[in-house]
Amino acid sequence: MTDHTYRGLDPQQAAKRVAASISLRKSKETRFVWLGKTAVAIALGFLVLLFAGILTKGIPGLFQYYVTLDVQLDAQQLDPSGQMTVESLAGGDFDGVIRESLYEALGNPEGRKAKREARRLISSGSSQRLMTYVLDNPAQLGSTVSVQFAVDDDVDTFLRGLISRETPEADRRVSDQLIEYIDALDAQGRISYQLSDYLFFGSASRDAEMAGIRGALVGSILTLAVCVVIAFPLGVATAVYLEEMAPKNRLTEIIEININNLAAVPSVVFGIMGLAIFIIIFGMPRSIPLVGGIVLALMTLPTIIISSRAAIRAVPPSIRDAALGVGASKMQTITHHVLPLAMPGMLTGTIIGMAQALGETAPLLMIGMVAFIVDVPGGVTDPGTVLPVQIFMWADFAERMFVQKTSAAIIVLLAFLISMNAAAILLRKKLERRW
């Protein structure tokens, strides 16, 4: 290096050039930082938008409108045979009783058309609701009680102000007559806006006002239970074998490649495998939590294995050496020392895997968990559905009220997911050791 000048410039000129370029470089720097900040802002903006959209739609979905009616529980009419059992009550005319009290509240409308409109006010599930009420309070039979009934979904949508009065009558789902009735009931203070009991305790229904997530929630819990019972032992065992015992050979290598490949396979493919193997070949029934749980377990297995291996690797070798040094066998070292120390990390990974499984939809569609099932599943071999699939099904229904119920169900699902993830973070903070 004999030539000390930069591109043939003498040092003074070079210094001038550098000085001149500094402001340009500075503004470039600011622009770059600004780009980064914008990117973060956009990402967070999406998050806010997503949650704001769900919350604004979903929180109203947690509530619905009820109408309070004074029902005269006539024993003769409701329980003709007087045995007070489900069978004998089934012969009772609950609809008639509710209808009478409804007409009374509306000032006894005349004419068939007026009465028909009046009946459209309340949900078709009202007689069932009154029957349950009578079964729970048999002593009330013969007296007059005020009972809350859900209003029909169109009426609910109207009360929320989503159907405008200005719309021509032919174009809206509630008639002028019906609006008159609603106003009348509202004036009497009979209409109330409350936390929806149907949402949490009702099962799948085609009627938006009666639809609930109970069946799906139970199905989700059963499916997750199967999933964790299968995936946790298998995942931990695989991780222990690969980390602590496996010799460096072809088989080990194949297992490791397989695990990485499984982590990359799209979830819907696991569903196809479940359909082909468990349902078509083994002849297991469709839409049962058992098959769903197995499929989800195979899907979450890589997540659990990878995090468990990390947890085992984090246990320092000195612990193993100490145990071996005082005469423990290899297996004793693992079961007495390595596993307990690695457990928090393994549990964290398992919870995260379960959260992933809880939100999964596509593989469960494949094994038929989309069936319309009214009964709450009582065990892992009863047909059922799960929360995300329920959301998927509701999202397809056209009624306005289903949009709110869907968003409400999403809120419940997100609440579960967030609490699971929070539990994982807490667990990690509380139990994790730094060596």
Next chain:
Amino acid sequence: MSFSNLMLAIFVVGALYFIVGQRVALARRSIGSEKFHSLPHYHGTWAAITSVFPALSFLLIIVIGKDLLFQFWASDYFPETVLNGDAVDRAIALAKVSNVVNGIDFGEVEPWVQSAGDAWIRWETDAMVIANVLVLAASLSGGYLGYRKINASFRARNNVERFLRWMLIGSSLVAILTTVGIVLSVLFESIRFFKLIPPQDFLFGLEWNPQFEGAERAGSGGGTATYGMVPMFVGTFLISAIALTVAVPVGLFSAIYLAEYATPRVRGIVKPLLEILAGVPTVVYGFFAALTVAPFVKSLGESMGIEVASESALAAGLVMGVMIIPFISSLSDDVINAVPQSLRDAAYGLGSTRSEAVRQVVLPAALPGIVAAVILAVSRAVGETMIVVMAAGLAANLSFNPLDAVTTVTSQIVTILVGDQEFESAKTLSAFALALMLIITTLALNYFALQIVKKYREQYD
């Protein structure tokens, strides 16, 4: 006993053997004449293992094997027409028989169905008896064999540990079995599909129209079903491309900002917030895309006088992009952090600004990792199902216009396989062929990403 009770019984017997074995070993050891090789609970565990393991294996074999065997036996009752017919006829015949077995009454049935059903019920009862006897015998006698072994010189611990070791190996083989299961289940059905539809028609066909399948069978005509996968792959990659145009700049610049500029406090807040986006279930994204984004895109397009399909690729792609942001940002963040500080320091030492160091030193060093992250993100986008099922259409348009409705591989698979399927129809089988292509695509992308990282990775220090 029913099968679930039988399983319970196995575990109860096993637990009893454990307690008895441990007690006996403890008692003998405390006599003190001999020195026991293994601790008492190993003797108990060994007795429990010899009791539970064979019994459980028998139970599993019986439960899984009996239906397959009965199906085979039931075919003895089938008339000639069914036996000579194709697989559909056999499936229908089996369904008829199983209706009889389960007591589902569809009115009058053929005599052979009734007799096959009766025989099947008889076999079921027999199988129950055999299972009871065999499993209980295995559980009791197996446990007894283990129990008899209890003495001072028996190496119970070594046996238990060897058993555990085999169980661990068995568990790790599940991963291989799953892969084999996936590949075989998809491959077999795909081969059957390719017997009906020539592979070149499927791979290079420009039209996807399986809806006519039923009409063709019923003989009402109306056109032929076509199975060309090109429109779906075009749709898939169109939506993925839209997703990446959102996710790559946002994700990458977020990662750069968080790794190079943000204070630890900001980083500690923003990073978990971004991870939340990754934890949101895809069905929620799908709902959001279908209900909020798609109408918004449509009305925005209409206000500008552009025609937008109500289930446009743009809406699905945008939302999918949001879903992928955390994926790209966290992977890139890792790669950027892995670039050694000394490289940055060297750049600063030469007088470069922070952004110059990032652009000219850090990013080139991190590039292979970032490219791999993007490829992995593509593979995620290609395999993503719920967003496209809910927000993209079903119309298999061969279009590169993001404002058109397109369909994707995954959404077609779901549409075909959800609900009632006909056995053996090319339409049902086509879903498996699509799944095969999907697996090949995602695995190829992953392999590609891995190779890039391997080939261009710099080893620092």
